[in-house]
Every structure is written in C-alpha cells, then in structure tokens.
Amino acid sequence: MFQAIADPTRRSLLQLLVDQEIPVKDIAGHYPMSRTAVSKHLRILSEAGLVVERKVGRETRYRLDPEPLLELKRWLAYYERYWENRLQALKRLVEADESVHPRGE
Amino acid sequence: MFQAIADPTRRSLLQLLVDQEIPVKDIAGHYPMSRTAVSKHLRILSEAGLVVERKVGRETRYRLDPEPLLELKRWLAYYERYWENRLQALKRLVEADESVHPRGE
DNA sequence: AAATTATGAAACCATTTGGTTTCACTTATT
DNA sequence: AATAAGTGAAACCAAATGGTTTCATAATTT
Known part of the structure; x- marks a missing residue:
C-alpha cells in the first residue's frame, strides 16, 4: 500500500x-x-x-476503493500526537513570550 | 516524502x-x-x-520530526470523505436489512 | 465472416533502489 | 603521540521499477 x-x-x-x-x-x-x-x-x-x-x-x-487508506490513517494517527505535542510546545512558547511582550505594546 | x-x-x-x-x-x-x-x-x-x-x-x-507528515494528513483527508460515504452507504444497507429482519428475530 | 477495438501478457531496457565493502576523516581515549 | 571509535563518501552489485514495443485474444461493429 x-x-x-x-x-x-x-x-x-x-x-x-x-x-x-x-x-x-x-x-x-x-x-x-x-x-x-x-x-x-x-x-x-x-x-x-x-x-x-x-x-x-x-x-x-x-x-x-479508498478502504485500504484506513491503514494509512491509522499509521498516521500514531505520529499525530507527536506533532501535536510540538505544536503545543510552540504555542506555550509564544504565550510565554506574550506575557513578557503583551500584544499591542 | x-x-x-x-x-x-x-x-x-x-x-x-x-x-x-x-x-x-x-x-x-x-x-x-x-x-x-x-x-x-x-x-x-x-x-x-x-x-x-x-x-x-x-x-x-x-x-x-513528524512535521512533513502533515502533508500526508492533508492528502489523506481528501479521500477520507469517500470512504466515509462508503461506510454510510453500508450502514444504510444494514439498517434497511434490519427493517426486514429485525434484530432478535 | 471480416475488420476493428480494448486489453493484458511478454520480452526487453535504462534507471533507481537497497544493500555491500573499503577507505578517509574527525573526535575521543589511553 | 598513538590508537580506537563513529561516521560518511565512493565504488560496486543484484534486484526492483517504470517505461517501451510487439503479439495474442476476446468482444464489437460492419
């Protein structure tokens, strides 16, 4: 596949x-x-x-017949949480920075 | 990729x-x-x-670095609705059959 | 029945792929 | 300073891949 x-x-x-x-x-x-x-x-x-x-x-x-792509979806789901972690980490960084440099300053 | x-x-x-x-x-x-x-x-x-x-x-x-897998996710999302259609069609078939052969009969 | 159309199988070919072994180079360790 | 360890580059090889052309076969049209 x-x-x-x-x-x-x-x-x-x-x-x-x-x-x-x-x-x-x-x-x-x-x-x-x-x-x-x-x-x-x-x-x-x-x-x-x-x-x-x-x-x-x-x-x-x-x-x-898209059915076999379900396997791909499952494979992908495994890694999905890792890039979500990365995005969340990034988000935390941005927010931490905003508390130092508030928006509109 | x-x-x-x-x-x-x-x-x-x-x-x-x-x-x-x-x-x-x-x-x-x-x-x-x-x-x-x-x-x-x-x-x-x-x-x-x-x-x-x-x-x-x-x-x-x-x-x-899982980031490039986002491309795969997007590619996959395009087909996702098609297999969902298929599953829904299947579900309708099953339900139609159940109205003829109710469960517990 | 003869000719045409739609297709897959087969033989072939160049390039890519997944592996090897050998070698040179940089960074520890003694 | 000499030796050992960790690695990538290079040259090489067999098998897989993506394409071709040619041929045989089955179904349609004339």
Whole structure:
C-alpha cells in the first residue's frame, strides 16, 4: 500500500478515479505514457486494493476503493500526537513570550 | 516524502526515533543490515525532513520530526470523505436489512 | 465472416533502489 | 603521540521499477 501510493502517477490515478468508473483506454488518455504503462500502474493499485476493476464487454473499468487508506490513517494517527505535542510546545512558547511582550505594546 | 515512507525499514526508523535522539551506531544496532545501509536510510529520511540530525562530538544523533507528515494528513483527508460515504452507504444497507429482519428475530 | 477495438501478457531496457565493502576523516581515549 | 571509535563518501552489485514495443485474444461493429 505504501509502495502503491509512493508513485506520483498512481496517486494521480487515484484522484482521477475518485467517483467515476473509467475504462482503461479513457484513463490512459490523461497520461503522456503508453496505455500499457497505465495498465501496469492500475494493476499495482488493484493489488493494493486501492482500485476495483470490472469487466464490461471488451473494456475493463476501474474505480477507486479508498478502504485500504484506513491503514494509512491509522499509521498516521500514531505520529499525530507527536506533532501535536510540538505544536503545543510552540504555542506555550509564544504565550510565554506574550506575557513578557503583551500584544499591542 | 511518499517515497521516504514507502520503505519498511525507514518506517521502522521513524518509530524508533519517535521521542529519542539516538546516535547512528545505536540505531544500526537494531537492524540486520550494515551501519552504512542504515546511514543511507537516515539520509533519505533527513532529506524528506522526517528526521533531524545533530552532531555531538564524533557521533551524529537523529530524532523524528513528524512535521512533513502533515502533508500526508492533508492528502489523506481528501479521500477520507469517500470512504466515509462508503461506510454510510453500508450502514444504510444494514439498517434497511434490519427493517426486514429485525434484530432478535 | 471480416475488420476493428480494448486489453493484458511478454520480452526487453535504462534507471533507481537497497544493500555491500573499503577507505578517509574527525573526535575521543589511553 | 598513538590508537580506537563513529561516521560518511565512493565504488560496486543484484534486484526492483517504470517505461517501451510487439503479439495474442476476446468482444464489437460492419
């Protein structure tokens, strides 16, 4: 999953597929690379579960499945409190300084 | 940044440096690879701003700087509403089903 | 039935990545 | 002053990555 979203093209694909189901040909139209290359990116996203494919006639349509991003959210939540600590420490510094140099002085 | 956290060793390093400042030698002790390899991972994290280095005598100590993860949080927030939509859709389905098969039946 | 369209698989290629070993350099320690 | 310790830079290597082109196959259109 982390690997899947590491590539900028793939992140762009996720955004494109956010609430539409699009066939490979049309997806590829948005990118400067070959259709095959796009197809390979889609496969990687699919293996990460970030995208769902559905065959309709001779085309394969893809759409976003954001569910695996929950893992990322959990991972991130772990660090969130640390940067909150940092921000709070900063805030305390600012406030301490204000008691010495009150606003409007 | 996305690239930096794509590697499992580097994610592990972030966790290790969460609230300690540790010299390279000690960091490397936690990993099966060479000190040089760990050092290269640390450099990548450092370039992404996820880690801060400080030279103390002959050693270089590292600690986490979670600030760049804010970008990840923002990226994630964009998709958050989509999976919330999905969860709500699921919830509606379950509730609709319960009106047909009430609980305790 | 023949031609066209949409696609993935395969073979290939250059570059990046994650690792190694060796070496030089700076900072302790004895 | 000599030795040891902590580190990064450099050269090197195998494997992974992101791309290409070509080909086979299945579905659609004519």
